[in-house]
Amino acid sequence: MKKLPLSKIDELFKALSAGQKLYIPADDAAGQAKFTVWQEGLALSQKLNTVRSAKDLFFPQVENLVGFKVTGKQIELIESRDPAEPFVLFGVRACDARSFDILDKVFLAEPADTYYKARRENGVVVTMACTRPAETCFCTVFGIDPTEPAGDVSCWMDGESLYWQANTEKGEKLTAGLSMLEDSGEEAVRAQQEKTREILGKLPLKDLNLKGFDGEHMMELFQSPKWASLSESCLGCGTCTFVCPTCQCYDIEEFNTGSEVKRFRCWDSCMYSDFTKMSAGQPRPTQLERFRQRFMHKLVYFPTNNDGMYGCVGCGRCLQKCPISMNIAKVIKTLGEDKK
């Protein structure tokens, strides 16, 4: 365990950004936190979490894949992927840190997604423990401990100091170059964790019951009559999927620039009416089927295919941002009502 007085945090950021990009959560013009490239003078946000999740850094909303240029009968392939650059991602919360495990299962399974892989290999994740969880937090339901976040390096912050613990080889390598860190005992961190756990015990959503959300009960859940009322006011917008740290669906599209065709991928949303639309028609014709699909995926299909790992990390962003206040917590509660 190492530590650093908070007065020296800019020194740390400066060292971390030597030779690579450092992303820290910083407040944007509307006062919400966002992962921003650090520059001298940029202050660390005091907000609990960013609006856009950390997945942005590994799976950006728009990513160039390849370009095509046609001259006569010749097609030239133009490599247009962003160059792989090392970077440090600082201030990731435990929920987003778990989301990387989920995204890894999807993107790094064979055949691996080389675009995602390159970013993952180049990124060093420095996580930050939570001290003031919100009422919308429920990461503990999924076995995540916000006081002990996973990552290449884990950090804790109190009124005076930043505490720093390297966990992986990448983390050790990063720590090696940081001479401003001093050795430290663990007492302050343990004390903070105790205090935070007391608050975790009071969170309104801590008792969300996941019993019955598994492969065995798949058809029963799928056919539940409750989906109709759950989905009836869903606008089909896509806000939940875009702020969600684990949503990973994308569309591949092309843009004709006039001299070249650029093929790129961009985030898609299973909430959209044309998602999974194909020449044979649309197998999810109404919002009910689409809404059901999203939550069945996160709560049933994904854990069934991935040794019980749920596709949700309890970050609470969908609770905060859905225009009509529908969210995964309400779905879990409503579908769980029958299982008493």
Add this chain to the structure above:
Amino acid sequence: MQVNGEFQPTIVAFCCNWCSYAGADLSGTNRLQYPANVKIIRIPCSCRLNPLFILRAFQRGADGVILCGCHPGDCHYTTGNYYARRRMTLLFSMLDYLGIEKERTRVEWVSAAEGGKFAATMNDFVAAVTKLGPNRRLEDLRCSKD
């Protein structure tokens, strides 16, 4: 685009078939000069102009966009240009509100007999846009300028 090191704007002129396109023809037959920067796109009526076309023109490399139509009251389809007049006024006001230079867009009413007016308008518009420089605020960096 650059020609011999000098900035030459790309201008897209949407001309209605019945009046302004004929007016453009007339300036041609009268050998009245106007710059080759102007690319004319013929539409059946000024009312056909969808605001998306204007944005797309800027996206694809235009530095200035001008709509030419029949004089209000003389529309071949009777009322088309009245709607276009309202539409373009509001659209140009919105573009100005977003900080896009207002001199990059214009509407000019040119009749089939006004070959001179057409040439003069184009000369004036090209000069005004040249002064502004290349379109940067509504630029799509992916689109080639050649």
Add this chain to the structure above:
Amino acid sequence: MQQGLKEKAIQLLKDKTVDRVVGWKAGEFFYDLTPAVFHTPEEIEKDFVFSVFSGANLSKYLIAESRKGGKVAAFLKPCDTYSFQQLLKEHRILRENVYVVGVQCDGTCDIEKIKAAGCDGVTAVREEGDGLVAETLYGEHRMSKKDALLDRCAVCKSHKLVVYDELLGEQGEEQDAGRFAEVEKLERMTPEERYSFWRGELSRCIRCNACRNVCPACSCEKCIFDNPDSGARNKAAADSFEENMFHIIRAFHVASRCTDCGECSRVCPQHIPLHLLNRKFIKDIDELYGEYQAGADMDTKPPLMDFTKGDADPSVVYERGGDKA
């Protein structure tokens, strides 16, 4: 806030005036109400809420609901009634299948403002006189309701309910609360300052489409941004041009039909002040073509579907634009 909605809803079901009711359903934290359809008095008793967090405009749901057969009741606040009437004008809602209960309203609140005032971990909010009391994981907070009002409610343009079958509360009047003040402020800036402002705002857009999907004026069954045949199909903004394009086009498409209900700005997860785009159009229309309020009546034509022979020439923008007020 207006009382008696729950009882009214139950009465309308019991005396078979309607077979279902559209209202707001209780959530977990008192501020997270979801629009919902209630079919039985028991459901209403259990979950129906009308509170300072009933900001959601229910009129758009009636496009689909009025076509599902039977008769549906809807509780509409004054601003919602303008959207409802505008949709009637556009033949989107089948009037005969809807029973409108007009509800007087003195403003709905923004949980984001309450949180920004220092309330983390809000678990409950209640009204107490002119104020709000927020219970949180970290203690109790009090603030005046006025400070917590949604931006659109702070400049409420009308307490008048323009269409209803029944009224709960008193009929109100239109009022001038200075809702164009922010637009005027932007108009007085130089074009460079405005460009910089809008780039700062629109670059935060994540194309979640919440604004489009909640907007009662955006009721196209196939939006051009979703239609591959439109030439404008676009799912994400690849650069600053596409960021601008979506918002310019959407604002233009709803111009002269936007009732200024403020839902777009309320739902934006990135807090982009989208209402400033729509209000610019409304202000321009008022100044150039005569004052017009979409949804105020059933007869007047929306200004963009109308004209006069003496309309201003587009060159008027040269005189009005730039950095003049």
